[in-house]
Amino acid sequence: MQKSSKTPSRGQWGSSFGFIMAAGGSAVGLGNIWRFPYITGQNGGGAFVFVYLICVLLVGLPLLLNEVALGRKSGKNPVGAIKETGGSRFWQSSGVLCVVVCFAVLSYYSVIAGWTIGYIFTELINIPIDFEVFIQTPHYVIPLCMLFILMTVIVVLGGISGGIEKAAKFLMPLLFIIIILIAARAVTLPGATKGIEYYLSPDFSKINGKVILSALGQAFFSLSVGWGLMITFGSYLPKDNNIIKSSAWIAGMDSTVALMGGLMIFPALFALLPGVSPDEGPALVFNVLPRVFDQIEPFGNIIGGMFFLLLLVAALTSSISMLEVPVAYFIDERKWSRKRAAWTLGIGAMFLSIPSSLTAVKGNFFNVMHISFFGRDIVGFFDLMDFFFGTLAIVIICLMLSLYSGWVKNIKTFAAELALGTTSFEGLPQKAWIFFIRWVCPIVIILVILNMVGVFGE
Ligand code: PHE
Numbered sequence: 001m002q003k004s005s006k007t008p009s010r011g012q013w014g015s016s017f018g019f020i021m022a023a024g025g026s027a028v029g030l031g032n033i034w035r036f037p038y039i040t041g042q043n044g045g046g047a048f049v050f051v052y053l054i055c056v057l058l059v060g061l062p063l064l065l066n067e068v069a070l071g072r073k074s075g076k077n078p079v080g081a082i083k084e085t086g087g088s089r090f091w092q093s094s095g096v097l098c099v100v101v102c103f104a105v106l107s108y109y110s111v112i113a114g115w116t117i118g119y120i121f122t123e124l125i126n127i128p129i130d131f132e133v134f135i136q137t138p139h140y141v142i143p144l145c146m147l148f149i150l151m152t153v154i155v156v157l158g159g160i161s162g163g164i165e166k167a168a169k170f171l172m173p174l175l176f177i178i179i180i181l182i183a184a185r186a187v188t189l190p191g192a193t194k195g196i197e198y199y200l201s202p203d204f205s206k207i208n209g210k211v212i213l214s215a216l217g218q219a220f221f222s223l224s225v226g227w228g229l230m231i232t233f234g235s236y237l238p239k240d241n242n243i244i245k246s247s248a249w250i251a252g253m254d255s256t257v258a259l260m261g262g263l264m265i266f267p268a269l270f271a272l273l274p275g276v277s278p279d280e281g282p283a284l285v286f287n288v289l290p291r292v293f294d295q296i297e298p299f300g301n302i303i304g305g306m307f308f309l310l311l312l313v314a315a316l317t318s319s320i321s322m323l324e325v326p327v328a329y330f331i332d333e334r335k336w337s338r339k340r341a342a343w344t345l346g347i348g349a350m351f352l353s354i355p356s357s358l359t360a361v362k363g364n365f366f367n368v369m370h371i372s373f374f375g376r377d378i379v380g381f382f383d384l385m386d387f388f389f390g391t392l393a394i395v396i397i398c399l400m401l402s403l404y405s406g407w408v409k410n411i412k413t414f415a416a417e418l419a420l421g422t423t424s425f426e427g428l429p430q431k432a433w434i435f436f437i438r439w440v441c442p443i444v445i446i447l448v449i450l451n452m453v454g455v456f457g458e
Pocket of ligand 1: 028
């Protein structure tokens with residue numbers, strides 16, 4: 001019955017592999033290769049990696065399953081999914097938030113993706129580049145960012161199986177090959193062992209509240225959970241698809257790539273730039289790695305070019321999915337054509353990306369603007385977007401969706417959706433999932449929100 005309410009033009013995944021590649025492609029992004037290593041560096045190395053993996057398993061994965069179940073059950077975008085399952089306007093607002101978050105994050109995510117396009121060329125042609133100067137040059141950064149959004153629009157215009165699935169099936173394996181090559185080079189550099197040790201042997205005394213909460217935030221960002229993305233992608237799944245298996249693959253792929261991301265960066269960093277501290281922050285990849293590639297003989301610049309190509313591929317498979325969430329909303333709920341939705345939202349994101357691009361330019365209005373939020377000073381347009389949309393809104397969505405499935409609706413119907421197409425979800429796994437959605441996820445998320453608004457201090 002639910003199927004008949006779907007718009008015929010919605011589309012469906014051509015195969016299970018295609019879905020796993022597309023959803024895995026969404027999960028694997030700048031979050032794994034750019035964000036994960038620098039957050040790990042800021043949170044003490046191995047201990048953070050350990051806590052992160054636990055967060056993925058205990059909170060991220062149950063929420064991922066919850067979103068996919070909601071999507072496939074309803075066959076709709078995040079707003080439609082809650083409407084279709086009988087949710088009130090209040091709960092539907094979490095779906096609206098998903099649509100807004102994806103659009104907003106797309107605008108600044110593309111800025112960083114634009115930088116990677118610039119770096120592919122500077123590496124390949126082997127011209128030295130000063131990160132600070134580069135990001136402060138609007139006539140490089142703005143067109144590159146727009147070019148990236150244009151690439152995203154072109155794929156989304158192709159639709160589900162023709163555009164997104166086709167691109168992901170080609171791009172994801174390419175990404176794996178490049179990562180393995182670079183990680184293999186990094187760990188075999190003389191002096192790499194120190195970095196491997198820093199990265200993989202946890203010092204448990206470094207675990208504290210801040211480390212745990214950073215790990216959780218990173219898990220949501222990286223798994224693409226809390227964005228309605230998995231609802232949207234789940235809605236294109238046929239009923240006989242084994243969601244449990246597909247989701248395990250997605251979470252596994254995402255964690256593997258994040259782990260490999262660190263394995264590319266820390267051994268190389270310790271081996272080649274022993275004076276540079278791993279807690280360099282967001283500039284880690286852009287500032288430090290080109291210097292690392294310079295020192296790799298031979299073919300350092302080719303490896304560098306490959307690295308940034310890899311980052312671009314990862315960013316593109318994520319941005320495609322970010323644009324698809326609002327596009328699906330306008331197709332389902334507002335009856336727009338895919339073409340109209342993709343172009344309108346893409347061009348809108350281009351405009352919204354300009355203040356984020358200008359944030360790097362010292363003294364610019366968007367660079368100096370700041371607001372205070374519960375004692376936290378947020379400086380610059382980019383950080384403002386990242387805090388309110390890329391961080392706070394996500395955890396609120398995760399909380400609302402777990403309360404919705406766990407308490408407002410009968411959670412057994414979602415468990416039954418997950419059980420379709422598999423026998424491995426009977427008994428204990430099902431009971432465990434229900435327990436996690438009803439209790440563990442909401443409690444942990446409330447702690448995260450309290451921390452974000454500064455209840456536990458800095
Ligand atoms: N998971 C992506 C990353 O790691 C970010 C993303 C979130 C993409 C949500 C799409 C939707 O970079």
